Amino acid sequence: MRRTLLEGLTHRPLTETPPAADEAALKELAASVDRAARQKLGRSLAIREVDAGSCNGCELEIHALNNAFYDLERFGLRFVASPRHADVLIVTGPVTRNMREALERTYNATPDPKWVVAVGGCALDGGVFAGSYAVVGGVGAVVPVDLHIAGCPPTPLQLLQGLLALLQRPPAA
Amino acid sequence: MPALIDIIPQGERIERHRPWPRFVVTPPGWRDAAAALAAGRATLLALWGDAGLAPMVHMAIADDATGEIAVISLPCPTKTFPSVGALHPPAIRLERAIGSLFGYEPVSAPDARPWLDLGFWDVKHPLGDRTPAPATHPAYAFLQTEGEALHQIPVGPVHAGIIEPGHFRFTASGETVVRLEQRLGYVHKGIESLMTGATLEEAARLAGRTSGDSTVAYAIAFAQAVEAALNVQAPPRALYLRALMAELERLANHFGDIGAICNDASFALMHAHCGILREEVLRAAAACFGHRLMMDRVLPSGVAVDLAAGGADMIRKTLRGIAARFPRLVELYDNTASLQDRTAATGIVGAELARQFGAPGYVGRASGRAFDARKTPGYAPYDRLEFEIPVLTAGDVNARVWVRIREVEQSLNLIEQILARLPDGPIATPLGGNGAPAEGLGLAESFRGDVLAWVRLDGLRVARCHLRDPSWFQWPLLEAAIEGNIVADFPLCNKSFNCSYSGHDL
Numbered sequence: 001m002r003r004t005l006l007e008g009l010t011h012r013p014l015t016e017t018p019p020a021a022d023e024a025a026l027k028e029l030a031a032s033v034d035r036a037a038r039q040k041l042g043r044s045l046a047i048r049e050v051d052a053g054s055c056n057g058c059e060l061e062i063h064a065l066n067n068a069f070y071d072l073e074r075f076g077l078r079f080v081a082s083p084r085h086a087d088v089l090i091v092t093g094p095v096t097r098n099m100r101e102a103l104e105r106t107y108n109a110t111p112d113p114k115w116v117v118a119v120g121g122c123a124l125d126g127g128v129f130a131g132s133y134a135v136v137g138g139v140g141a142v143v144p145v146d147l148h149i150a151g152c153p154p155t156p157l158q159l160l161q162g163l164l165a166l167l168q169r170p171p172a173a
Numbered sequence: 174m175p176a177l178i179d180i181i182p183q184g185e186r187i188e189r190h191r192p193w194p195r196f197v198v199t200p201p202g203w204r205d206a207a208a209a210l211a212a213g214r215a216t217l218l219a220l221w222g223d224a225g226l227a228p229m230v231h232m233a234i235a236d237d238a239t240g241e242i243a244v245i246s247l248p249c250p251t252k253t254f255p256s257v258g259a260l261h262p263p264a265i266r267l268e269r270a271i272g273s274l275f276g277y278e279p280v281s282a283p284d285a286r287p288w289l290d291l292g293f294w295d296v297k298h299p300l301g302d303r304t305p306a307p308a309t310h311p312a313y314a315f316l317q318t319e320g321e322a323l324h325q326i327p328v329g330p331v332h333a334g335i336i337e338p339g340h341f342r343f344t345a346s347g348e349t350v351v352r353l354e355q356r357l358g359y360v361h362k363g364i365e366s367l368m369t370g371a372t373l374e375e376a377a378r379l380a381g382r383t384s385g386d387s388t389v390a391y392a393i394a395f396a397q398a399v400e401a402a403l404n405v406q407a408p409p410r411a412l413y414l415r416a417l418m419a420e421l422e423r424l425a426n427h428f429g430d431i432g433a434i435c436n437d438a439s440f441a442l443m444h445a446h447c448g449i450l451r452e453e454v455l456r457a458a459a460a461c462f463g464h465r466l467m468m469d470r471v472l473p474s475g476v477a478v479d480l481a482a483g484g485a486d487m488i489r490k491t492l493r494g495i496a497a498r499f500p501r502l503v504e505l506y507d508n509t510a511s512l513q514d515r516t517a518a519t520g521i522v523g524a525e526l527a528r529q530f531g532a533p534g535y536v537g538r539a540s541g542r543a544f545d546a547r548k549t550p551g552y553a554p555y556d557r558l559e560f561e562i563p564v565l566t567a568g569d570v571n572a573r574v575w576v577r578i579r580e581v582e583q584s585l586n587l588i589e590q591i592l593a594r595l596p597d598g599p600i601a602t603p604l605g606g607n608g609a610p611a612e613g614l615g616l617a618e619s620f621r622g623d624v625l626a627w628v629r630l631d632g633l634r635v636a637r638c639h640l641r642d643p644s645w646f647q648w649p650l651l652e653a654a655i656e657g658n659i660v661a662d663f664p665l666c667n668k669s670f671n672c673s674y675s676g677h678d679l
Contacts (some may be wrong), residue, residue, distance in 0.1 A: 004446070057466055061465070067448035080334060104339065129363070133299045
């Protein structure tokens with residue numbers, strides 16, 4: 001173990017240069033979140049992830065944000081265990097009818113101000129699962145969404161570009 | 174053990190079913206088959222309903238030793254069928270799902286509660302007669318527990334982590350778990366209903382999104398089933414490329430799991446290093462096939478994309494780097510006493526339970542069940558590749574970690590062989606078929622265990638498709654494994670199983 005730990009100190013970090021925030025995400029946020037609320041963004045944010053019906057592909061890539069290459073926590077973004085500790089809900093999947101109530105309750109348990117990020121093609125409009133008796137639709141059909149990150153699943157880089165938009169504060173008035 | 178064909182009750186053989194036979198039987202024949210399962214003369218592979226031609230239930234059974242498979246079908250015009258679960262417990266949840274989805278009643282079933290239907294749908298029996306759902310549903314009756322000082326801990330569906338939703342009801346005596354009862358179905362998306370009438374391309378996309386972590390294995394199983402039904406063969410190069418993707422998927426998931434299990438014992442160092450290895454595999458996959466998880470790369474007829482130029486060398490370089498570093502991580506795992514203290518003798522699955530449930534994947538192989546669909550029944554190109562199936566007998570978390578470690582070593586070696594032998598030629602073959610109804614069965618080994626796909630085609634459209642995730646036969650064993658362990662060891666046990674919620678819930 002000692003060798004592995006020492007190498008961690010002597011080798012260059014694997015963590016990569018952060019990408020620029022996604023322009024489309026910045027525009028969507030500017031439109032969906034009012035200025036006062038955006039002033040509260042741009043600081044350290046606690047994120048609660050909710051799988052509302054995903055195939056688990058999005059979860060794999062959200063997990064990857066924590067690995068040494070992307071190291072999400074260096075931006076002050078971190079995943080928390082309870083919605084009561086969260087500023088941001090990341091919601092994946094088409095919302096299934098069986099998860100609708102659980103998602104609503106999670107949303108209601110998150111203190112204001114809060115933002116919802118819908119991740120993946122299914123979270124946008126139900127994706128390939130739209131139209132099923134068991135699916136409500138996209139996340140926006142159940143809770144208000146502030147930002148969409150597209151992809152099936154979005155790569156960690158795309159996720160990072162979208163989430164970094166949350167950290168950009170509007171210029172002072 | 175008698176040949177499978179000898180224990181199958183006499184029935185009418187359906188000619189259009191490939192590659193294994195399907196027989197239509199009468200209720201006594203169905204009961205005989207259930208008795209053969211209960212006696213351990215065969216393993217239950219799947220049990221599903223079918224409303225397409227007439228109300229019917231099918232079960233796929235296998236001989237573990239020879240890999241022989243057969244499908245047995247029972248028409249149920251009165252929408253009832255003799256319960257298999259009454260004799261053979263692994264069938265219980267499958268029958269409950271048939272009851273909820275189709276409305277077919279397993280007669281004298283030990284558990285008549287709904288499964289997957291949590292009372293939120295507009296329709297009742299969505300794959301059967303689709304009647305409007307009742308306005309109110311009775312509360313779900315969790316199993317009763319009685320005893321002094323017992324307390325219950327409800328967990329989920331929303332869990333404290335980046336994981337899928339499901340409900341766990343623990344009954345504990347102090348710190349010790351007396352009973353775990355699972356309630357699943359939260360991510361039920363109605364995939365089988367969406368499959369009906371879908372084109373093969375649409376259906377392949379759905380199959381590949383049944384459980385995202387096994388997208389390649391699902392796509393392979395679905396492609397095998399369709400190709401069997403249409404009696405076509407994917408070209409050799411496509412078969413090798415499928416195996417290459419499947420082994421990359423296995424590596425990525427096993428690295429993720431090994432790290433995550435250690436992380437649940439608060440050993441973050443392994444998690445960090447395994448996360449790096451996983452990321453390197455996914456990046457190689459993206460560079461070679463254009464998608465990190467390789468979704469939609471395997472199609473009925475072959476594969477959608479060829480290996481990118483320079484891909485073989487890139488994979489070799491990546492894997493050699495991994496092969497150089499992985500042994501040190503294994504040594505780290507093996508020599509950290511505080512970690513071993515958590516994983517050894519925790520969450521034991523006995524060999525008899527593993528056999529009875531036909532426990533797929535590492536859950537079975539850590540408990541003495543030497544089954545791997547790549548070997549038995551086996552499929553190309555694995556019949557031409559050399560590899561071993563690691564089998565351990567301790568049945569604990571530690572054994573499930575070690576099976577994964579050994580499988581990583583096997584996969585690294587397999588990929589070398591695949592790249593060395595990768596044949597030239599086309600990557601897809603045209604799908605024809607004469608338009609007549611045709612049926613096929615596929616079985617592919619995902620990192621988690623065998624994925625079964627069954628299709629009935631109407632021309633080049635899906636008339637009915639059933640997908641059976643390995644988790645169906647692993648989730649119940651998790652209930653058994655946690656009994657007598659402390660609540661705090663549940664995450665560790667759960668992660669060592671890493672069952673799919675989405676794959677199970679469909």
